[in-house]
Amino acid sequence: MNTHILPLSQDLFDLDLTLSCGQIFGWKKTGDMWSGVHKGSIVSLIQNDEGIVYSGISESALFRFLGLHDDMKKIHSSIEEHISAYRNGPDNFFSTQYELSKRLRILRQDPWECLVSFICSANSNVRTIGKRINLILDRHGTSCGKGKCKFPDPCVLASCSEQELRDCLAGYRAPYLIKTAKYISTHPDFLPSIAEMSYLDAKRALMVLSGVGPKVADCVLLFAFERLEAVPIDIRIRSIIEHQYAPIIKFQKTGRYSYDDLSLFCQEYFGPYAGYAQQFLFATRDF
The missing domain is CATH 1.10.340.30 (Hypothetical protein; domain 2)
Structure with missing residues (x-):
């Protein structure tokens, strides 16, 4: 097996969280090792103190699959800037959830x-x-x-x-x-x-x-398809938005918000990386 040494800009990464938070299915963890099939090849992955130990995949393909090319400082800064502009201040709830899940990455799947x-x-x-x-x-x-x-x-x-x-x-x-x-x-x-x-x-x-x-x-x-503005709205995310953000949604209405209402709010509130923001919120749930 080979080892990919995560550069300092990518050292905040959690393989377990990334593969277990509902993005992908069919991968299994045995002991410290995750295994699955990617592009027709059996891939094995272990995260240790040095980085990601891997086999069955090239380093460039691994980097892309795990989303390690994403500039997380840029993504987080963009989300925080859009939050601040929308509500004229910080979002302590989101900040708390982000700290719990900030080491995940959005995978690039077939x-x-x-x-x-x-x-x-x-x-x-x-x-x-x-x-x-x-x-x-x-x-x-x-x-x-x-x-x-x-x-x-x-x-x-x-x-x-x-x-x-x-x-x-x-x-x-x-x-x-x-x-x-x-x-x-x-x-x-x-x-x-x-x-x-x-x-x-x-x-x-x-x-x-x-x-x-x-x-x-x-x-x-x-x-x-790497459309990081896409925001899947499931029961968990709907509950979070309705309980945490309903008072500040600018298009107030009587009755229940539609899927499109909540998706649009997230895109306006979190900005072009709203999909990442959704994952930071979603990943904190207990499965």
């Missing part, structure tokens, strides 16, 4: 794998999603050795029966997965085209797919 994972995530907790994804990998993925399988291609999932995916705990999501897999397998340029679109156009395009609503679309844009 778009197809990320799309399937978050279709599978609907109305589930992290542990259940992980079981679901691992069953899909084990039963429909392609073996790459050592008991690991790479993610099934769209054409493979497209050929599955609903019962086969229900046997992987997909439940009502099974037909969504099959329909989306059929679309992607017959439109191979669809996901690459998303990278060329504006945030809103990309979100609208993704939501045409079966099983993809605004939250799944935002997750895919944030975790696979």
Whole structure:
């Protein structure tokens, strides 16, 4: 195994937090080692006092996958500046949550794998999603050795029966997965085209797919397409915003805020790195 020595500008990094905070599924930790499949290869990662010990991946690919190229000082400063401008002062609640989770990074995932994972995530907790994804990998993925399988291609999932995916705990999501897999397998340029679109156009395009609503679309844009302004709004984030920020939301309304209302507030309040701010808040939850 090789070791990547984290430079001083990147020394605030937590591999455990980054891989366990609900961004990615299918990775397992045994002892000190995380293992998963990235771009068809088995990858093993250990964080120690020297840095990241790794195998199955190049240093440049590791750096990108773990988001280690992100300028965290710039990101944090931008978030704090937008908070201060919006509310004319500091946000002590956010500062507290940030201190607990500031060592995480937003991963850069394969778009197809990320799309399937978050279709599978609907109305589930992290542990259940992980079981679901691992069953899909084990039963429909392609073996790459050592008991690991790479993610099934769209054409493979497209050929599955609903019962086969229900046997992987997909439940009502099974037909969504099959329909989306059929679309992607017959439109191979669809996901690459998303990278060329504006945030809103990309979100609208993704939501045409079966099983993809605004939250799944935002997750895919944030975790696979590096759209750091995307803010997935789940129950946890909705609760935080409604309890901590409702009095300062500038577009006050009677009744419940919509998903788009809360997403827009976060983008205005936290700025262009609102997706990172969301992760700092989300990662402090107990799973």
